[in-house]
Amino acid sequence: MVQSSILFSSATALAENIRTGKLKSYEIVTAFFEQIAKYGQTCNAVVTLNKTEALQRAMEADIAISKGEIWGKLHGVPITIKDNYQTKGLRTTAGYSPLTNNVPDMDAEIVKLLKGEGAIIIGKTNLSVLAMDMQTDNPIFGKTNNPWDATKTSGGSSGGCAAALATGMTSLSFANDLAGSIRLPASYCGVYGFKPSFGVVSLQGIQTDPEEQVNGLKSLAVAGPLARNIEDLELAMRIIAKSTGEDRRLTPLVENTEAIDIKGLKIAWTDEFGGVSVDHEIKLKIRDYVSALEKAGATVVKINPGVDFHLAWKTWGSFVGMQGGYNKSNFIKWLGLPFTKGVLKNVPMHQNIVKPTSVKKYMAAMNVQDAMITEMENFLNIHDVFICPVSAVTAFNHHAPSKSYGNFSIYNSPIKVNSVDLHYYMATQAYTTPFTLTESPVLALPIGLSKQQLPIGIQVVGKRYEDFKLLQIGKILNSYLDNIEYPSVK
Template structure:
């Protein structure tokens, strides 16, 4: 693809955060002007999209005025000074409701910032509102009883994804320059893919999760598999935001400091690119496959070393059982006894589930994980750690691994119950709804950095992304690869028409 309009030629609400921050710092734009413009954009766009569900206009304008005054006084400023933005409604902002889409939390107004929010505010950012999520951030579509359905800016009949669907839709429709998502089962990468923006799931524990709901408000521990990460309309903005939010949590600041490894290349010609674009257990639409293969050929023409990746872990038969087991174990904490019994029956009947409709491979392991005691969890955890060690062999050969994100572009809204009976259509055939978890599993399971990069549109006008996976801790490498794709016109955000 080629990017039809450079960001610098875009309207104010579509300019990059990097450009906006530079304008704020050199005085050609005030925070008051920018905040007023963003609030106006939200009022214009949000009735159709329903991405922003909480807004504090008076506080936002007051904070913007304070930011302008501080700059005029010559005070030291942070890298996001005066920049207004929204946040996914799972991050606790002191004084602002944080519901995680759950009616039980409709009045939850935290008194303390999440670690991520404190880092944003210390950098000078102004949180102006919150964006929609599915209830307790547990679906690939963003809808709930409190705030309703969030729609995809490219086609309102389709979902923007979840659980960071409101965040992705707000970015794509120009209602915020940056967002911070969270990703347990693709919840950054999938909405970015469905809405044609950039998203990055960081390496394990790079971003503090304290102050994220779920878990329950007040949780201090870091959950297994889940990461917080940046979302933006440019790859450079991912790097900017990651530099702000990454690092030790409040209680760990005396124990360790962040020292991220630099990117392993400076040009596409230096990049070693591995491809894993198909697996019999989870087929993808031919249109996406064609787009990914065309990107691979174009990368070769730009001098990159591109080849099919070969490794025993690049096989969903090996990846899905531990992923679903550990995912089930984590999410079982939110299940009641009746729901856990239901999961146990799904595990017991796994061999026969296909008689009732499409079934995602190895989904029975989710049910077993939801019911297992800790002494059964520990061998699965050790298996995961051995696999994490093994995958480093792959990245001795390649700098990045390219894979699909989900089998399709954005799916139509489907809020039917139960969730496991939902289906999606892949290559004109019904497939299980949970197939959308398959391609994100490798990076989640092994704690690898993974960047979701917009590279094209389907014939129906829906955007689609490719997943760029790196070795543990090599976050700046996957983001740098995204930046180089964008620079060469091979990737980039294109606004909805």
């Protein structure tokens, strides 16, 4: 097998080839390190290497195979981890300057599970500062460029994961998502991403600001995988979606036992919601794709859920403002309002992040969330999945913030959507945050390329805790797409 075949093989295939002795783990791990060395500076995706330990572990994996020992589902397979998961003995910075030399003495729970199945961590992938932006850039490692066009963003906050996959620098990558941090980079880089249902994968071991004694984000945020195919997403979820001795507060996923056929699927879809414009090319690509599904026998209807999207955006912001800003007094928030009020007046999801809040307002937000979860679940009792855009635009030119408020970037310059100005955060978060609020599992699926040869992705939204059924449906939907041929790294 030539090196390029190794680099762009699925993690599932690599695991099988290692188990059967067709390939050596050491050979595979070496090939990925050579790819990182050759093209790493072009994309700047894998920022901290674990070379010595990974190669040693690969040799041990090969010895184990020779003795008939199998460590698990990813025996000897190289993977990467987003740089805000704690990794024992391996630098974890979260892209935050005070953590530049931070080396944890423990692994995050998701890392323990992956290691327990024999995965070999070859490095950490780049992200935005404390995973708080929709681009990947930080003062420690700099920008991660889009593999399709280095002048454009890879998305955020998990852009390093997506860019590493698109350039053959890893076989699987693991990230987290609060506002679209898995879905947006997957869409911009032409790979697959999966945002699980809330509360099915442990978040213990996420690296936060060292000034925060606890991680305040106790709802909405999830951990999940990115890959180059859906089979690998499913394999990853079977490893990480489980309770551990350190985290028993997780909800078990429902196993799917029913056969799925395109002719039995009921698909709801839209190319725009909430009054937020979407690039014409994205809308056309979605319409063509849905038309292909209908011709194949699926029941297709263009309809939006009964969710009040404007209220959903504001409620998402209420949770982030209360939980993410738990250690900031209302007085401090009040002082910051003049810096953000004018900029965010047209960004409903961020208005409540920066505003002073109260327990009463937080309880009201929880009631709104309950109602919206019920609305979405009832909608998905009628329709198997809901298809919609990931973003208002494809990958855009690297976009510098106008100023910062603490670790939060503020953007004054808009993004063009069909020659109309749209606020940066509306362009990048409007289509992702509602399904964070409803706790829905979401598959980010690449459906083609724009005229500029930039990837176009969609969200496929499923019912809570039916993540495996959604992935099975995703496999059916994916069979009606042409494979995206990843670009040569220049």
